[in-house]
Amino acid sequence: MKRIVLAEDHAMIRDGMKLLLTTRSNWCVVGETGDGRMVSQLVRDTQADLLLLDLDLPGCRGIELAQQIRGECPQTRILVVTGNQSASAVRSAVAAGVDGYALKHEDSGELLHAISLVLSGIRYVSKALAHTLETVHDSVAQSITAREKEILVLIANGHSSRDIAEKLDLSVLTVRKHRQNLMSKLSLHNVAELTAYAIRDGLAMTPPVS
Incomplete structure (x- = not known):
């Protein structure tokens, strides 16, 4: 209910x-x-x-x-x-x-x-x-930095914060801060919603059907 x-x-x-x-x-x-x-x-x-x-x-x-x-x-x-x-x-x-x-x-x-x-x-x-809404989304998308976009793609393709930190030579804390900024800018609440956003915008591969 x-x-x-x-x-x-x-x-x-x-x-x-x-x-x-x-x-x-x-x-x-x-x-x-x-x-x-x-x-x-x-x-x-x-x-x-x-x-x-x-x-x-x-x-x-x-x-x-x-x-x-x-x-x-x-x-x-x-x-x-x-x-x-x-x-x-x-x-x-x-x-x-x-x-x-x-x-x-x-x-x-x-x-x-x-x-x-x-x-x-x-x-x-x-x-x-x-x-x-399209205008709002365009404005939000333009506010995402190159680094945030890079991290968004990696998140959406299944990489953990530790994996991303190693790949980009960042601290795990910095990666988590970028992830929080992304969720705030995009009004999303979790990694699943970030992934769905990235797939919808063609930034990540569609996950395989299990």
Whole structure:
């Protein structure tokens, strides 16, 4: 059973989302609030698998809240559900490490699709924001240094931090710092996601099917 927390200050929208989520037998709403100051504690107390987060909650800054929860509860995936389509909002949300960005005006089927993808570990961004996301990704990709890219390729091809340190004549600590920087820049959370990113961008070989 996947535990979901709703953070939305409009009660009518929150009730509608809760009703929609009851159509899936393996999802359960374990908490809800319209107060930004309550979200972090609610996510921790419920050990939520997913947070549906409105960026404009009273009592907080939505992006800062997402960053806080990402740090405190790394196991909780975050799907932003908002009416804000600005490039700056999408860019900031991606940088904060959210797992998805959905728009409120889209139909219920699309929201269910977004939730399913995010819970499966697949990043989701509304199709209406595809061009904006490409621009964000291009900007992020340009921020990766040559050394970070070199290390990313080695990580994606299965080399350990110790292997990479030996190959590049670096300390293991330096390699780990580069890896952490990569995850921060790309809003990724682990080596598996780094590998998937590298394969998707043609930087690494697709691992063989076992």
